[in-house]
Amino acid sequence: xxxxxxxEMVHHPPMDQLQGxxxxxxxxxxxxxxxxxxxQHYILSLGTAVMIPTMLVPLMGGNDHDKAKVVQTLLFxxxxxxxxQTLFGTRLPTVIGGSYxxxxxxxxxxxxxxxxxxxxxxxxxxxxxxxxxxALIVSSSIQIILGYSQLWAICSRFFSPLGMVPVxxxxxxxxxxxxxxxxxxxxEIGLPMLIIxxxxxxxxxxxxxxxxxxxxxxxxxxxxxxLWVYAHILTASGAYHxxxxxxxxxxxxxRSNLISSALWISIPYPLQWGAPTFNADHAFGMMAAVMVxxxxxxxxxxAAARLASATPPPAYVLSRGIGWQGIGxxxxxxxxxxxxxxxxxxxxxxxxxxxxxxxxxxxISAGFMIFFSILGN
Numbered sequence: 001x002x003x004x005x006x007x008e009m010v011h012h013p014p015m016d017q018l019q020g021x022x023x024x025x026x027x028x029x030x031x032x033x034x035x036x037x038x039x040q041h042y043i044l045s046l047g048t049a050v051m052i053p054t055m056l057v058p059l060m061g062g063n064d065h066d067k068a069k070v071v072q073t074l075l076f077x078x079x080x081x082x083x084x085q086t087l088f089g090t091r092l093p094t095v096i097g098g099s100y101x102x103x104x105x106x107x108x109x110x111x112x113x114x115x116x117x118x119x120x121x122x123x124x125x126x127x128x129x130x131x132x133x134x135a136l137i138v139s140s141s142i143q144i145i146l147g148y149s150q151l152w153a154i155c156s157r158f159f160s161p162l163g164m165v166p167v168x169x170x171x172x173x174x175x176x177x178x179x180x181x182x183x184x185x186x187x188e189i190g191l192p193m194l195i196i197x198x199x200x201x202x203x204x205x206x207x208x209x210x211x212x213x214x215x216x217x218x219x220x221x222x223x224x225x226x227l228w229v230y231a232h233i234l235t236a237s238g239a240y241h242x243x244x245x246x247x248x249x250x251x252x253x254x255r256s257n258l259i260s261s262a263l264w265i266s267i268p269y270p271l272q273w274g275a276p277t278f279n280a281d282h283a284f285g286m287m288a289a290v291m292v293x294x295x296x297x298x299x300x301x302x303a304a305a306r307l308a309s310a311t312p313p314p315a316y317v318l319s320r321g322i323g324w325q326g327i328g329x330x331x332x333x334x335x336x337x338x339x340x341x342x343x344x345x346x347x348x349x350x351x352x353x354x355x356x357x358x359x360x361x362x363x364i365s366a367g368f369m370i371f372f373s374i375l376g377n
Contacts, residue, residue: 021355024309025093028360033212037356038364040221044346045095045369049075052098056338059110061124072373073268074098074337079369081328081341086363090313090321092304093351093362096328099342101292105285106132106338112282126273129336133276135286136333136340140326142290147323153315156298186251189231197223201353217354228253267374270334286340290329293342297325300343307348308357 023029029037053070062070074097081096109115109131118124146152183190197219205216215222234240235252243251301321305313313321328341347365351357 021307021309021357023356023358025091025357025359028358029356033217034358034361034364036218036221037354037358037361039368040218040354041095041347041350041362041365042368042372043224044220044350045078045097045344045365046075048097048100048344048346049078049369052100052103052339055103056106056110057125059107060128060338061118061121063121066122066125069266069268070336070338072266073272073335074339075369076268076373077328077331077335077337079366079373080331081325082366082369083363084327085321085324086359086366089324090301090305090317091359092301092310092313092321093308093357093359094301094304095344095347095362095365096325096341097344097347098332098337098339099289099293099296100339101296101342102136102286102289102340105135105282105289108285109135109282127277129273129338130275130277131279131282132338133273133333133336134278135282136329137276138278138283139286139290139340140329140333142287143294143322143326143329145326146294147319147321147326150316150319152294152298152322153319156315156318159298159302185246188234189227189251192230193223193227196226217356219353220350265374268335271336273336276333289340293325293340294322296345297322297343300345300348303345304343304348304351304357307351308359310357 028034050071053067053074057067057070060066078095078097082094085094085096086092110128112131115124115128115131118127146155183194200215200219200222205213205219207213207215231251232253235254240248240252298318301313301318305311325341325343332340347362
């Protein structure tokens with residue numbers, strides 16, 4: 001067990017960390033404002049919860065119903081993992097969601113010859129999902145062991161700010177690889193969304209309504225509402241009737257089939273896809289993704305502490321957080337989310353955009369995730 005250094009036990013006043021935050025980690029906005037901010041974090045995390053299954057489930061052989069069920073499962077488990085992390089882990093305002101780092105090893109499982117040759121699509125989906133679950137369950141042991149043994153505390157002491165800044169920056173920039181092609185696939189909607197969000201959150205952030213900087217704190221919700229109405233008008237007016245199929249899928253508001261394919265009420269449960277299968281090749285590939293998520297989560301934890309005006313997390317707290325992240329990956333394997341766990345860098349960025357670092361807001365967003373994952377329609 002790693003010894004805790006005396007300097008790591010020093011407590012610093014929260015506002016010494018970063019000026020300009022009205023609410024830090026332990027101070028909370030009013031309930032109405034906190035619920036609105038929590039819903040905004042939920043909407044942001046919904047992007048990852050939809051994009052990863054949309055990318056992987058069709059390749060596994062699943063249909064729209066399978067995709068909707070995996071989205072619900074990922075959202076449900078994300079809510080549970082976020083609550084566990086904010087209550088017992090680092091206790092920082094971080095959303096623990098799905099990770100794109102696991103996409104490559106999952107793709108290698110999908111293209112495994114023994115699975116790819118299964119003719120029936122639904123059977124192939126179930127077998128591939130079970131193989132993915134087994135690999136996630138085995139690989140989660142790395143995070144659990146490194147975290148709870150405090151071995152990661154020893155490693156994390158070598159992560160200086162000079163090293164963490166490039167890590168967090170590269171993780172954030174890595175999202176551009178997935179985000180900007182989507183913007184380009186429907187530029188008439190994606191580009192206005194990007195421009196309006198920047199204008200509202202950066203240039204009109206001093207606009208107050210009843211002494212509340214409404215555009216700074218709720219710019220994402222305002223943008224989504226405006227652009228959804230705009231996109232629906234384009235769809236209803238027939239603007240995409242004679243466009244390519246790819247453009248229609250990207251731009252129309254009635255082509256995802258997620259809501260229509262989801263059950264009205266569905267509670268995800270462990271082993272819902274059947275008993276996991278275990279393969280050494282699959283497990284070792286998944287372990288590589290686990291190591292990537294360890295590094296990016298450590299950097300994101302440090303960034304979240306800074307943006308929440310919290311005391312910089314000591315090494316033993318970071319290690320405990322990694323241990324709970326390992327529990328999260330284990331839950332991913334048991335429930336079958338098709339991906340592992342990491343700290344959502346998007347939601348950490350939203351802390352900086354809204355300048356609200358309250359832990360209660362993130363816990364409310366976790367409640368929204370669990371509620372809406374059960375209520376499918």
